[in-house]
Structures are given as structure tokens and as C-alpha cells.
Amino acid sequence: MTERLPAARVRNGYSAWRLIAEELRVEIGDGRLAVGDRLPTENSLSQRFSVNRHTARQAIAALAAEGLVESRRGSGTFVLGDTVRLHRIGVRTRLSSSLHEQRSAAADVRVLHSAVEEPPVDIAERLNIGGGRAVRVETSRSADGQPISVGTHWFDAERLPNIAEGMASAGSVTAALAASGIKDYVRVSTVVGARHATSMEGSLLSLGPGAIVLVTEALDSEPDGTPLQYLVSRFAAQRVRLDIEHPRTD
Amino acid sequence: MTERLPAARVRNGYSAWRLIAEELRVEIGDGRLAVGDRLPTENSLSQRFSVNRHTARQAIAALAAEGLVESRRGSGTFVLGDTVRLHRIGVRTRLSSSLHEQRSAAADVRVLHSAVEEPPVDIAERLNIGGGRAVRVETSRSADGQPISVGTHWFDAERLPNIAEGMASAGSVTAALAASGIKDYVRVSTVVGARHATSMEGSLLSLGPGAIVLVTEALDSEPDGTPLQYLVSRFAAQRVRLDIEHPRTD
DNA sequence: CAAAGTTGTCTATCTTTCTAGACAACTATC
DNA sequence: GATAGTTGTCTAGAAAGATAGACAACTTTG
Incomplete structure (x- = not known):
């Protein structure tokens, strides 16, 4: 039996992966994650936000769909750019x-x-x-x-x-x-x-x-x-x- | 058997009630719903947004929790104010x-x-x-x-x-x-x-x-x-x- | 070439959200 | 006072979101 933190996520109308995606977007926007940088791995993201790896993946997928990042199998996920x-x-x-x-x-x-x-x-x-x-x-x-x-x-x-x-x-x-x-x-x-x-x-x-x-x-x-x-x-x-x-x- | 529109809500990371709440907040903010006005009824909101009445209720509950509106049983939900x-x-x-x-x-x-x-x-x-x-x-x-x-x-x-x-x-x-x-x-x-x-x-x-x-x-x-x-x-x-x-x- | 580390995909299960319907409690109107 | 219309509450089930684990495919490092 795995330890199950109740997480007690408040019902705020936002799915977990959306909140993670927005947090990553901020880091890309303010330069903590620069163009070309590799994002934290899916495993480390899932630990950092206390979610399952699949949930972290969905956050990345959302950013990838916008063209903000790109995932490369075996190697990682990388910041493409942020044009404003x-x-x-x-x-x-x-x-x-x-x-x-x-x-x-x-x-x-x-x-x-x-x-x-x-x-x-x-x-x-x-x-x-x-x-x-x-x-x-x-x-x-x-x-x-x-x-x-x-x-x-x-x-x-x-x-x-x-x-x-x-x-x-x-x-x-x-x-x-x-x-x-x-x-x-x-x-x-x-x-x-x-x-x-x-x-x-x-x-x-x-x-x-x-x-x-x-x-x-x-x-x-x-x-x-x-x-x-x-x-x-x-x-x-x-x-x-x-x-x-x-x-x-x- | 009720007609069931597939709704095909895209998975955007936002719950339905949150999107409805934000839409209502805009209407309050720009004056389409002025202070003292009565909101559309729960039934009409649920029709307008194609959701169940309970979902519309949750949107209203969220706005009420912020003090933006107030519901009165039997009579309706009313705009309280919007201080910026x-x-x-x-x-x-x-x-x-x-x-x-x-x-x-x-x-x-x-x-x-x-x-x-x-x-x-x-x-x-x-x-x-x-x-x-x-x-x-x-x-x-x-x-x-x-x-x-x-x-x-x-x-x-x-x-x-x-x-x-x-x-x-x-x-x-x-x-x-x-x-x-x-x-x-x-x-x-x-x-x-x-x-x-x-x-x-x-x-x-x-x-x-x-x-x-x-x-x-x-x-x-x-x-x-x-x-x-x-x-x-x-x-x-x-x-x-x-x-x-x-x-x-x- | 081997090993470690990373993303991609699949299945299964549990939890939360949304739908559906019914009825109670209350208000406003005729 | 009767009636229609409104919000409040409850139960039940369906749909979507999140968790859990396993393994494949690929890259990088040693």
C-alpha cells in the first residue's frame, strides 16, 4: 500500500495539469527557462507538484500544442520560444x-x-x-x-x-x-x-x-x-x- | 430518453462551472449586469451554457463565495458590487x-x-x-x-x-x-x-x-x-x- | 556496447465532476 | 389564497480527470 497523501486539492475549477502548465509558462516567460533550455524531467515535475507523471505529461502536452515547448523521446523537453x-x-x-x-x-x-x-x-x-x-x-x-x-x-x-x-x-x-x-x-x-x-x-x-x-x-x-x-x-x-x-x- | 448533445467539450483544463463564472464576472465587470440586477435564473443559465442546472449553480456559488453576488431563495440571485x-x-x-x-x-x-x-x-x-x-x-x-x-x-x-x-x-x-x-x-x-x-x-x-x-x-x-x-x-x-x-x- | 535516463504508450482503477431527476422551501403575482 | 417561478437539498449514475504500474523506444554517457 503506497502512502496516499490526501492532497486535498481544493475544487477551484482548474485541473491539476492546467495549473502546472501555467506555472511552467511563467518560468518560460520570465527567463528562468530560456529558449533552448531543457525542462525538468516528467518525473521531477510530478514530484515537485505532487501529481502523477501522467498529469505532468498532460501539462507538457498542452504547452507543446501551443508550440511553446517540444518533447524529444529519450532526451527531454525543450523550450522553443516565446514571441510577444x-x-x-x-x-x-x-x-x-x-x-x-x-x-x-x-x-x-x-x-x-x-x-x-x-x-x-x-x-x-x-x-x-x-x-x-x-x-x-x-x-x-x-x-x-x-x-x-x-x-x-x-x-x-x-x-x-x-x-x-x-x-x-x-x-x-x-x-x-x-x-x-x-x-x-x-x-x-x-x-x-x-x-x-x-x-x-x-x-x-x-x-x-x-x-x-x-x-x-x-x-x-x-x-x-x-x-x-x-x-x-x-x-x-x-x-x-x-x-x-x-x-x-x- | 432525453436528447443528449455530446457537447464535445474540449479538455481545456477548466471545469465548466469555472468558465461560466468567468463569463458572468465579465458581464458584471462591464456593466451588462449592474449592481442590484438579478442574474438570469439557474435554469436559463443552464440552457444558455448547455450544462446541467447543478453546474450553473456551482458557478453562482463561486461568485457568491467572493461576495460578488448573493442568492435569495425564491427570488433570485443579485449582483452585490464590484470594487476595484x-x-x-x-x-x-x-x-x-x-x-x-x-x-x-x-x-x-x-x-x-x-x-x-x-x-x-x-x-x-x-x-x-x-x-x-x-x-x-x-x-x-x-x-x-x-x-x-x-x-x-x-x-x-x-x-x-x-x-x-x-x-x-x-x-x-x-x-x-x-x-x-x-x-x-x-x-x-x-x-x-x-x-x-x-x-x-x-x-x-x-x-x-x-x-x-x-x-x-x-x-x-x-x-x-x-x-x-x-x-x-x-x-x-x-x-x-x-x-x-x-x-x-x- | 552497456547502462542509465528520458519520453511514448498501454491497461486498470479510483476520484472528482457533471448530468439527471425529484422534491422542499420560499417569494412574487394574480 | 392559489399559482407559477425561484433557489436549496438530496440521491443516483455517467463521464472525465487523476493515479498507479509496467514496458517499449530512444538518447546520452561512460
Whole structure:
């Protein structure tokens, strides 16, 4: 009879192998396991996390399915790589530019859906449209063929009635605004959070269920302070870091 | 014989009720379910997500255990509230100040551990200490008795040999640096990501396993550009939003 | 070439999660 | 007060997750 630690794993809704996989992902992400390194063996992982070897194997299999590691029979499991993109956030942040500092394959913005509707009160307030209607535009953005983020844009319907069509044809918020006579705008505020992706976001960003999204809520306005756009973006946290601009205050 | 949809739920490591709970949490967070609203009934939730009513119940139970909703027999389940703190990030970002705009109960910084050691190469590079040693300080921060974030600070060991003791006694990075003769410093860069919490982070932040942390990696330097501190902070994403400062460029 | 160490695969069993159904307890409405 | 609708609790069984052990296939080291 083998000693059976009750383990008393709390029922947290996460399978053991998923928790192990996430822990290993962190070690890969922060460099404790560098590209090319060999992971601990399946036996040592199963001891470290107090699970059966098969459970540890499943964690590795999940990472391998993502292309993060590769197992080689007889020799071990090795870290392949961990590519993340940087998305710059600053006063002049625009959706379509400045993804991955060096402008790689142009960030491709697509309009998925648009509608004119009553905005939620907090958004109406921020856009300063008391009682008026708003244009809501749903977009998705990808770079190098890989989906990066989905966005929900809100505009004053009275002021910018044709913004959705402009965005769809120009493939850019900046260009659509320019077509409506707005030459310049600046980022006023950005708030960043993180949460699990919804099933809808998961399918748009080709993420598994339970994946994480970075959520930014931002307000853009004209240089004189008139609110223009309220934008909620959701980035695939696996693939994106937000790089925050700190202008020198010389 | 009831129709049995195979459901073909992929084995993603997340239990069904956890995915449902996270989906509901999103709806509460973004206002589709406002404070005081009644959630859909257990029966309608079970239909919507194609699970048994008991599974839907478990999702609700998880949210209730967090204090996010409350069930009342005979009448329904209601949204209680969703309190988040704002942590400001800008050029003058300091750890101990500016949590929750109005300065609530002082953000309390505690030193958990410190050591002098060889820094990882990328950190050595950013701190501009080629081959030298670094002081690593692990901290935790709470406000109103609730843990908010954990941090890993790196300093040049040659230049700031006693920084850890200073932080422990002063309870503040700014004060400890002042004691070492550094009157002012500025934030140079901040990169934000998100991932699952490790088990260690989970216990320090009193989060369940699998919870999400917002990760900021930041470099502070003296006004003349000399690197001072490299800081990795992990915030409990359930409780914190990062509020990014966009200074007006007048 | 031998030995030790590693991943790949198979079978069996136990535990946890999910499904299914029934009914009680309570609330709101007519 | 009757009725419909809601959450709370119980039992039972099916499906999925995790454990346990054995051995094959392969690589690296000596």
C-alpha cells in the first residue's frame, strides 16, 4: 500500500495539469527557462507538484500544442520560444500604427459590425452626449496573420454619423476621422485591466477557453479637449505586452 | 430518453462551472449586469451554457463565495458590487503613494526577503551593471488590509548596498533612496502584461489558484538618466486597474 | 556496447465532476 | 389564497480527470 497523501486539492475549477502548465509558462516567460533550455524531467515535475507523471505529461502536452515547448523521446523537453509583441500606449496612440515598434506587416484592422444605439450611461458621460445616440463599431486587428486584439469603439452619432463606413473602407480610425474633418486627436486616459476571455473573444482571437485578455479602456479627444472616441480593446495576453510611454518632462 | 448533445467539450483544463463564472464576472465587470440586477435564473443559465442546472449553480456559488453576488431563495440571485482600485502609472510613479486616487489607508509596503546576487543578464543590462552584483528585494503591498501586489526590486549592489534595510525600516522605496542620498527619480519605461498567478503569488495575494495577475516591468532612473531600480510588480487583476497617465504636451 | 535516463504508450482503477431527476422551501403575482 | 417561478437539498449514475504500474523506444554517457 503506497502512502496516499490526501492532497486535498481544493475544487477551484482548474485541473491539476492546467495549473502546472501555467506555472511552467511563467518560468518560460520570465527567463528562468530560456529558449533552448531543457525542462525538468516528467518525473521531477510530478514530484515537485505532487501529481502523477501522467498529469505532468498532460501539462507538457498542452504547452507543446501551443508550440511553446517540444518533447524529444529519450532526451527531454525543450523550450522553443516565446514571441510577444509590444503595443505602444501613449498620447499619440493609434490603433493601426506602432504595433511591434518596427512596423512589421501592417496591422490590419477589420470592421466586424457596427450599429447606432443608445450608449451605456457611463460611456455617454465620457463622450459628453447626454441622451444622444452613439455609433458602436466592433473591430478586430491582426498582424502577420495572427489575431492581436478586438475592439469596441464608441462615437457620437450626431457628430460622426458615417464613421463606421469610413473605418471599414479606410481600415483605420485615424483615416476615417480625417475624412470627417478631424485632423488630430490625443489620448486622454487609459485604464488597463486583465480578465479571462469570453467565449466570443476566445474565438475571435483564436484562444482556448479560459485564456487571458488584457483590457484597455481609453478615451481619445481632439486637442481642444472635445471627446471623440471611447475605445475598449482586448488583447491576447499570451501574445501582447503593452509598452507605456513616459514622456520626458524636460 | 432525453436528447443528449455530446457537447464535445474540449479538455481545456477548466471545469465548466469555472468558465461560466468567468463569463458572468465579465458581464458584471462591464456593466451588462449592474449592481442590484438579478442574474438570469439557474435554469436559463443552464440552457444558455448547455450544462446541467447543478453546474450553473456551482458557478453562482463561486461568485457568491467572493461576495460578488448573493442568492435569495425564491427570488433570485443579485449582483452585490464590484470594487476595484486604481493604481496610477506615470513618470512620477511611486510604489507607496497614489493608490486609489484619494489616499485611503496608507498603502503598506512590507519587505518579505532580500538577497545580494548575480542578476539575470537582461536585468543587469537594464541596470547597467556589467558583471556586478545586484540587491534583490521581494515586497508585498496591501491597502485597507487587503493584499494588492507583490514586487521584485533590483538595485545595483555596489551603489545601494543598504537599500533593503532602508526599505524595511522606512517602508518605502522613495524614503530608502532618499536615505541613500537620492532625492528624485523618474519612471523611464513600463511594460504591462497579464498571466495566471503562480501558486506563490496566489498565496501572497490571497487569490485562488488560477487567478490572474497584471504584471508590470518598470525601470526607474535618476533625472540624469542613471538607472536606479528595475521593478517587476504583480497586481491582483480582480482588484486592481492600472490608470495610465498621459501628460498633456502643451 | 552497456547502462542509465528520458519520453511514448498501454491497461486498470479510483476520484472528482457533471448530468439527471425529484422534491422542499420560499417569494412574487394574480 | 392559489399559482407559477425561484433557489436549496438530496440521491443516483455517467463521464472525465487523476493515479498507479509496467514496458517499449530512444538518447546520452561512460
